[in-house]
Amino acid sequence: MSAGSDTKDQVAALGEKYKYGFVTDIETDRAPKGLNTDIVRFISAKKTEPEWMLDWRLAAFRRWTEMREPNWARLRYAKIDYQDSYYYAAPKSTEKYESLDEVDPKLLETYAKLGIPISEQKQLAGVAVDAVFDSVSVATTFKERLNEAGVIFCPISEAIRDYPDLVRKYLGSVVPVTDNFFATLNSAVFSDGTFVYVPKGVRCPMELSTYFRINASQTGQFERTLIVADEGSYVSYLEGCTAPMRDENQLHAAVVELVALEGAEIKYSTVQNWYPGDENGKGGIYNFVTKRGDCRGARSKISWTQVETGSAITWKYPSCILRGDDTVGEFYSIAITNNFQQADTGTKMIHLGKNTRSRIISKGISAGHAQNTYRGLVSVHPKAINARNYTQCDSLLIGGKCGAHTVPYIESRNPTARLEHEATTSKIAEDQLFYCLQRGMTQEEAVALIVNGFCKEVLQQLPMEFAVEAQKLVGISLEGSVG
Amino acid sequence: MTAAAQREARRTEALDSFRVRGMPHRRFEHWRYSDLRAVLDAGQVAQAGTAKWQIDKLPDGVELFDLATPEAPDWVMQKLGNVGNRRTMVEASLAFAEGGVALRVPAGRKIAEPIKLQIAGQGNLRWLIVLEKGASARIFEPHTADAGILRNVGVEISMAEGSELQHVRCAPFMPRSFAVELIAVEAAKDAKYRAHFANFGSRLSRTELHIVLGGEGAEAHLSGVTVLGHDGHSDVTTHIEHAAAKTSSTQLFKHVAGGKSRAVYQGKITVREGAVGSDSRQTARALLMSPRAEADLKPELIIFADDVKCAHGATVGDLDAESLFYLRSRGLPEKEARQLLINAFLGEAVAAIGDDALIETIWHDIEAALPRAMESVK
8 A cells, every 4th residue: 555655654764864853744644564663753753752752662662572472361362463553543534424324223222222312422423523512612611620620631642741740750650661561562652641630639620531531532542541649639530431432453552550649549430341342252352451550648549440341352450559558449340251252350459558458349240251350469568567458259150151260369478467358159040030030021131130239339439420321331241141 | 011111101201291391480370489499400309319108007908009119000000190180290209209109999998097108208209099989098198307308299199989088188397398299189970088288387388289070079178277487388289170060179278377487378279161060168368477477378260160159268367356355354364365366266177177086186286386386576
């Protein structure tokens, strides 16, 4: 293709020009396939990044070339050819539909089941949104309120330009550049993401959500999120969307870093419903995410809540480093796998400070031919006096062809610490099912009801508007798994 | 091929397999808490020699074969080196042991009197027990403290339909030795394996069980106590595979770690596809008595069938402050109160042995080990 070779030439030319400095105006929207230092430079140039950022990326890239892909997770997938992907694709002006009538009816059906308002449906499906309902105006009012409070909420590429000191101070301080294969890859090639800074003592006036950020659709496959909550502040952040996302990218490797300073609290909720592949396990997203929060100051708190229903492969361990004294870490998770999906997910709670507390509630549901693994670590260091952990991992199996696995690591080096771990595995009881059917429910309604009951403790942790949709999502994800 | 030639061939195979895989180390996920390669090299394993075994009084009806004799009978040839999977240290014990013992309990024979199999000295060793259909036996396996640098024992237990075995192993405190014992059990239909492991720690101690419940209704019931002090290390690793329907297993392990010791328990339960109606329960609890002690627990469930009941629980902590306060308010000195509570903590697991004489032996060893475990090191 001529466009491809054009780009190649331009990048090659770019390599030459780099000796003399930056070139910013490149009129291409896609870097050629493959990954090398030129691509890293290309991405950095596209974002008009300062030199320190480019150096940071290049260091990460050099390190990445020496790293090996981890294989310890209970996941099976064809080997990924990292040279066969595109690492930068500028936001294409995607085909806009004229009206909802042109959108795939299957997609609309799902929207209806989730109870998404018409205007939102249009935006999700890529329909040109009417000016009256323009979410941009909604976003603008939001922006004003955030500005008043002093909260910074913007794309990370903007933050690198506008708040370089803040970004430089915290970026990579929780997930080091060399942390793991996928995090290092992300550090080299991340295209965009979100930056949030909540100043001292500020309680963020609203739930922050990428959905309302104007250019949310621009965030590519390598997202980078950095949230800093300064002393005594509070922020609740929602990521993702219950609506199914049609995404062309096979490989996703995001990094999320949270920093909670003294007395701050961060609540991070995720609903992930990316394309899981078809009933025969063909296609689907590979999702390799590194999420970590650092309770850096005393009395800070980080709480992760996740509902994972999408992706063919999920590799994700949102963790908390409980560094400050009296800090609290929480992890609430629902992972649903159906058909040929595979999920290996869990958390790490690293207790370093005194009186640190952590709580893990994980609910895994496996149906069809899916494999669902909880993998978690609770580690208490010698100085973590009076550390406390409670872990509960429950698995539900639907059908005899799926698998549910629990792999917890419990390591204590302090005699005053108390750690408790419980895990159970069960199936949907015949009598529960019979009772629901006998009351006139259909099989699918009954399964959705029972599974929602099973997940209740986690669903309760979600912000209200999310929780309602998530409950419906649980039902939809398991459609066709019984009978 | 003669039996002796076949044995030689299998030994060469074992040697090659050990050479290729080498010493287990931290990067083997199930050896992450016991890095054997860091403290011992393959040459030392090869040169450790052969440990000694001794059975003073063999109960009537049990057949014994000394593995030092090359021409082995069929029942030995069928099983030796063939029970369980070929883990690297198992292959090492097969390759380097110049001796060992094989026992057979013929079909239908119920042996009430325990067979006392004492293991002594430094080196590699193999022992094997074959229980034929409907047979039952009890085996008590005490280890002496003179293990030198390394004692590496490979055990094979083959249980035919309806057979029963009770196995009690007791390993003393050996601060200078590396002690490895890998046990493989195959249990056919309705076979019942009960085991108790008392560990008092060594420089590095690994007790590993791999049990395959291969026939419908097969059962495994494991319990154990670990009491550690000083620099003691004890790693109990179990893997129970539910490979047939209606199989059941229970596990109860209690650890007390004082001084600078490290208590490890890793328990993996696999339920294979089709092993419906399986029931598996696992409990691991650890008491940390000192700021320098460490406990690592890894209870693992790998499940491929839906109609099963599986649960595990694990706790790590100190003695309950309220219970301690209660006893002290009744006038008990702190040390005595602590000891009483530790005894109660361990008691449940020891009681699972079910044999008064053996329970008494184990308690005797626990009492000897407790002062070490109750020592706190700053």
